[in-house]
Amino acid sequence: MAGELLALAGGVGGAKLVWGLSQVLPPEQLVVVVNTADDEEFHGLQVSPDLDTVMYTLAGLANPETGWGITGDTTTVLSALERLGAPAWFKLGDRDLATHIRRTELLRKGGTLSAVTAELCRALGVKQRIVPMTDNRVRTSLLTDQGVMAFQEYFVKHRCQPRVRDIMYEGADWASPSPAFEQALQEARAVVYCPSNPFLSLDPILEVLGVRRRLQQFSGPRIAVSPIVGGEAVKGPAAKLFKELGQEPSALAVARRMVGLCSVFVLDTVDQSLAQEVDALGMRAVVADTMMNTPEDKVRLAKQVCGLASPDA
């Protein structure tokens, strides 16, 4: 099976499938394009949470309990920063901080986020390409019942508790796909939408200038895996957001958002009653066990996805 597979991913949920794909595909056949609209500056350092989650996962460093951060990391610096009067609500481990210090230095020296990410991956021994969706600045902000909030403020500081009325992706209209994303859009043999939050992880990628149209016109297989299972988000606030934005959360609701963007929609076995309605949206519904609790789960789902992405599927 030649050619690249282009996976679009956010943080923890997406990283699980990406890890599975990394076990199934040769490294040169996997390009992971990652949401960067969650990026934020903390303590003057550039933090790219989703890029780091995917990078740490493929480097074998990810904390298996949280899904983010580095396993066994300490928080000596954060405690010292707090003593110095800095806000410490965003938890940053010591080894994780080294990534942000290095990234910030290389960016300030003029490197693009693509180039800096590639250098960090190389240093950590990651052979797959992990690529920011754009080298431009895009930032998710949320209009909530408590006012407008930057993403991390909503997500971490307020633990997704405020009611969301609208979501903005500031800068997306002026952002170009990163060079490797651009190339993958032209050359990839298949696209995989990882089971990431539709509003907070995949939409920012889709809103980058021209990306939605390019994916609508993409001629190869386009496989989406539902992040909503049995009406609940596997992780995070996706179900809550569906409700607050006026829709019943379900795999079908996810599929409706993917009309024109995907050719195969993978729903969990618990949602198989929705398969016919998904089919009716003009995409092929495939029922699978999408819960990725163990390494074996991840590999099994990745194999199924790769099967669906092959020319004879």
Added chain:
Amino acid sequence: MAGELLALAGGVGGAKLVWGLSQVLPPEQLVVVVNTADDEEFHGLQVSPDLDTVMYTLAGLANPETGWGITGDTTTVLSALERLGAPAWFKLGDRDLATHIRRTELLRKGGTLSAVTAELCRALGVKQRIVPMTDNRVRTSLLTDQGVMAFQEYFVKHRCQPRVRDIMYEGADWASPSPAFEQALQEARAVVYCPSNPFLSLDPILEVLGVRRRLQQFSGPRIAVSPIVGGEAVKGPAAKLFKELGQEPSALAVARRMVGLCSVFVLDTVDQSLAQEVDALGMRAVVADTMMNTPEDKVRLAKQVCGLASPDA
């Protein structure tokens, strides 16, 4: 005894006497002006080694074995940075790094080094004023037999081994004294030159625009403590530098450099044979035990210095 004492200091040697003074004087009577020509950027972070040594010393955090850094500090971040390809020859502990992260953030937000240092001191509970010599950029560089080197490159990376032919204080001609230094030059009742390296710690302060002249014209007591004892530097490369720059290292050689700048010159008991020659330079030679190995040593010397700084001395 009213009025402020203005102490001029570099790093470890100066910090010892400063600590003694802090035990003898009420906090509001001590202004410590610190060399910043050793400041350097590492990993994109602003490091002010001498300011931090004095600050950590007065905060009770200093590592008693090295004299610099924070006692018991770990190096998790530095190891991770090294793994990411960053140069790691300048040892930075984790808690120490928090200081540099915070400083860099506050400077980037527009704070002066004076304001940022005051904020760091406040957070660490330091009540004495610790003041950079200038808020402008001054950098020591050395012309050596291996070419021109930035200070930390010479001092840490090459461990002071290259032969020095000349020393430059880049930016000093355009640098103004920091506001608190300026005020202390006008209002202090006495000046103390701590036993810091004459070339690498005190000269940069003296080279800041107008400072040498202001100290020459200063009307109160001006007490210098020799950093050369028995022809050797108590710590660091001062004796080696004297030789390389063509002078025999001795307390007398230090005193010669202070002509017009100091009224009382404190030499160690082992150098009492030089007292008469020092007197002949137009300053009063005072013999004392200047070795500061224990807290008691530091307090005893500080008391003597304060005695010499009092109006009836």
